[in-house]
Amino acid sequence: MSATQSDIRLHNVTKRFNELIAVNAANLTVAAGEVVCLLGPSGCGKTTTLRMIAGLDFASDGEITIAGRRVNELPARDRNVAMAFQFYALYPSLTVEENLAYPLHAEGLSRAQIAERIARVAKVLELQSVLKRRPHQLGEGEKQRVAVGRSIVRTPTCFLFDEPLSRLDIQLRQTMRTQIKEVLAHLDKPTVIVTHDQIEALTMADRIAVMRAGRIEQVASPHDLFSRPANLFVAGFIGTPQMNLLPATLLDVAHSAEGGAVARFHLLGEDISAAVDPAAVRLSAGSKVTLGVRPRSFEIVAPDVPDALHSVVDLVEPMGAEMLLHLLEHGTDIRCVVSHTARVAVGEKVGVRCKQGQLHVFDETGVLVQ
Secondary structure (H helix, E strand, O other): OOOOOOOEEEEEEEEEEOOEEEEEEEEEEEOOOOEEEEEOOOOOOHHHHHHHHHOOOOOOEEEEEEOOEEOOOOOHHHOOEEEEOOOOOOOOOOOHHHHHHHHHHHHOOOHHHHHHHHHHHHHHOOOHHHOOOOHHHOOHHHHHHHHHHHHHOOOOOEEEEEOOOOOOOHHHHHHHHHHHHHHHHOOOOOEEEEEOOHHHHHHHOOEEEEEEOOEEEEEEOHHHHHHOOOEHHHHHHOOOOOOEEEEEEEEEEEEOOOOOEEEEEEEOOEEEEEEEOHHHHHOOOOOEEEEEEOHHHEEEEOOOOOOOEEEEEEEEEEEOOEEEEEEEEOOEEEEEEEEOOOOOOOOOEEEEEEOOOOOEEEOOOOEEOO
16 A cells, blocks of 8 residues: 555554563554554553554654654654544533534634534534533533544544543444444544454454554454454454364365365364365365354254264353354364254254354464465
């Protein structure tokens, strides 16, 4: 991707706090109009990465550019970024209208220009009816919309959001996800959102950067991240219920007549054959691998069907239109999602088989074979 007049670029960016490496050689590009979510467990470095882009922390190594300009040494006030935090940071003594107007005074705009900007943002975020209220008179969702509005009312080079929906209840989160996504779609600015909520990332982001222990493990679209996780960490972190990760031994693998490949594995005391990515032919017989199967990629079959694992139903969890089955196979818990109409009972012996083309193979180092 070539540099544009409105993008964010991180090149080998590292942040150290004494002996602690909080962010380790991060590389990331966020294009104009693109929303990228930094996703990962607590302490993985996602907020530190955002703070370095904002200028609240300075990078120890590497380079950060915003809109084509190196900003490593610039303080936050000189970077022209808009940032919204999980804590709304609204001025309690000011009305919503005054809170929205506050960041505009530094731009030297006229009263008419400020009023026009506020009216536009208030309409987009449905704040017209609360413009004269103060923060203590607002609900949580309204406060969050004001915080977002104060970010987008300006004309910054980029937008940065740190856990913007974490303080809202589930219903408000769903509403705000939709509203923020609609607003950002029309701003044509690069946007970075930090979240630990994968549903939030999957629904709001054009691309997701999954982080662990200061490193970016994979950057991809939500679909690609879910369907082709780069390694075992991403595979286990993305998706609810969690992907099944089953240690196995590769017995043999060969190209199939259809142009794919078929492999035989020994796992959980049984030998099974399955279609795999043709790249698996480079693996040697006897290789230790991990097989990844999404719970919805399994299907229940009769116990005597070939190439199926033979398991016992240990627990059934109703999930509305679906059920989550916990199956026991040689002491291993296998998660399988089926329709609520499926007739299975605790203690029943069943066969479970991966659907065609939905098996992931990870090599001995934990990297996806592709």
